[in-house]
Amino acid sequence: MTVYDLIIIGGGPSGLFCALNAGLKGKKVLLLEKNKSLGKKLLLSGSQQCNITHEGETRDFIRHYGDSEDFIQTCLYNFSNSDLVLFFRNTGLSIIVREDGKMFPESLMASDVLSSLIKSCTDNSVDIHLDEPVLSVNCENNLFIVKTPIKIFKGKTCVIATGGLSYPKTGSTGDGYVFAEQLGHTIITPVPGLTGVVCENYGFADLSGISFKDVQISLYHGGKKQRERDGDLLFAHYGLSGPGILDLSRYIRPGDFLKINFVPIQFRKNFREDISKRIIASGTRLVITVLKEFSIPERFILKICEISEVARDLKCAHMTKVQRNRLITNLTDFPFRILKLRGFNDAMVTHGGVKKSDIEEDSMESKYVPGLYFIGEVIDVDGDSGGYNLQFAFSSAKLAADKIVNKKIHRRNPEAL
Numbered sequence: 001m002t003v004y005d006l007i008i009i010g011g012g013p014s015g016l017f018c019a020l021n022a023g024l025k026g027k028k029v030l031l032l033e034k035n036k037s038l039g040k041k042l043l044l045s046g047s048q049q050c051n052i053t054h055e056g057e058t059r060d061f062i063r064h065y066g067d068s069e070d071f072i073q074t075c076l077y078n079f080s081n082s083d084l085v086l087f088f089r090n091t092g093l094s095i096i097v098r099e100d101g102k103m104f105p106e107s108l109m110a111s112d113v114l115s116s117l118i119k120s121c122t123d124n125s126v127d128i129h130l131d132e133p134v135l136s137v138n139c140e141n142n143l144f145i146v147k148t149p150i151k152i153f154k155g156k157t158c159v160i161a162t163g164g165l166s167y168p169k170t171g172s173t174g175d176g177y178v179f180a181e182q183l184g185h186t187i188i189t190p191v192p193g194l195t196g197v198v199c200e201n202y203g204f205a206d207l208s209g210i211s212f213k214d215v216q217i218s219l220y221h222g223g224k225k226q227r228e229r230d231g232d233l234l235f236a237h238y239g240l241s242g243p244g245i246l247d248l249s250r251y252i253r254p255g256d257f258l259k260i261n262f263v264p265i266q267f268r269k270n271f272r273e274d275i276s277k278r279i280i281a282s283g284t285r286l287v288i289t290v291l292k293e294f295s296i297p298e299r300f301i302l303k304i305c306e307i308s309e310v311a312r313d314l315k316c317a318h319m320t321k322v323q324r325n326r327l328i329t330n331l332t333d334f335p336f337r338i339l340k341l342r343g344f345n346d347a348m349v350t351h352g353g354v355k356k357s358d359i360e361e362d363s364m365e366s367k368y369v370p371g372l373y374f375i376g377e378v379i380d381v382d383g384d385s386g387g388y389n390l391q392f393a394f395s396s397a398k399l400a401a402d403k404i405v406n407k408k409i410h411r412r413n414p415e416a417l
């Protein structure tokens, strides 16, 4: 029976990237994928355009991974966003930067990214088996025994790249957690990440599709403010979405409150005083006309006035102080009680997974089973929206491959040592 140098379980971006890098260095690599095709989730990424990474220096980049900043340092210093861009450029795929810093293939086609990864795998003699789900992984006498319905394979090393639980229809159904647990690792309970939130008594369903640039979002847990950030917000039919909400979702739990300041950033400072003065000085003008001067979307103005019991034909001179205060509070501090996060079918990533402290951060190797590695979304690491999750999939894959082929690893930021 062939003994592979490396068996990789999962043919998503992390598995493919690890495979091609190990293959490139002459390792005999087997990649097992349970679907009939590779990279199903990658094909959906960035609305099928694939937001592959984000621009920025590594020291800033690592701040986009919540509480995983420390764990991912070596990974990203060893293989950064510019290394990724260079890799794809060398395969003939140009990467462009959008105004907001997100990076995409120039063709804006995720399928081009996938084709490039698959071609590099085949060029480097990676043995790819499709439609072959791994059923179990064991380690006996320093060899990994990997079972599929068709065959039993043996490998000197093994990489688990099975993804998390988000978008299960793409193949990520949590199998990697079972393998990891059976081999003695702890799983941090997976919950949906980068997802919208369902709100109690949500009154904005009819405004679904309206978005706001850089609103101020505050998260309250047990009555205490936990976090505050500026970000884009989108009214969905079920509740709140948009990048600002998605990025915060890893911290949101049912029962929490989100308070939103809808006032555009350029008017936010002294808004209460400014709008009060304008209303008091505006006599026969309509309140909604004054509100429009603050660049607030018109349909939202009508809705927030209705909620604040301010008639759409109310003139400024007739507005009571109580009405004015209620309207200003609703514009600057509107509370949404969270019923639940959207489920795994809608979540772009998984928050939770194989416990970071069970994994060597300088190699992605298990601390308990030598030769076993975890890469990509199966680990309890999730980044903000904007290309950070694919970058982690690639960087963690490269780090594991470098360790497996004994390549020199560029450790964490030398300035931080």
Ligand SMILES: Cc1cc2nc3c(=O)[nH]c(=O)nc-3n(C[C@H](O)[C@H](O)[C@H](O)COP(=O)(O)OP(=O)(O)OC[C@H]3O[C@@H](n4cnc5c(N)ncnc54)[C@H](O)[C@@H]3O)c2cc1C
Pocket (backbone or CB within 6 Å): 009, 010, 011, 012, 013, 014, 015, 032, 033, 034, 035, 038, 039, 040, 041, 042, 044, 045, 046, 047, 050, 051, 052, 053, 132, 133, 134, 135, 161, 162, 163, 164, 166, 167, 170, 171, 172, 173, 175, 176, 347, 348, 349, 375, 376, 377, 378, 386, 387, 388, 389, 390, 391, 393
């Ligand atoms: C709709 C959507 C859009 C996204 N857009 C972006 C974006 O633009 N930018 C970004 O950075 N991130 C984006 N993400 C997140 C990103 O796609 C993931 O973080 C990334 O795909 C994780 O890569 P992975 O290789 O770790 O796991 P996956 O891509 O989930 O791949 C895991 C693979 O393992 C296979 N597998 C599972 N179990 C077994 C088994 N038992 N045997 C064999 N094979 C198995 C699966 O079939 C799958 O092919 C998006 C996610 C979604 C859902």
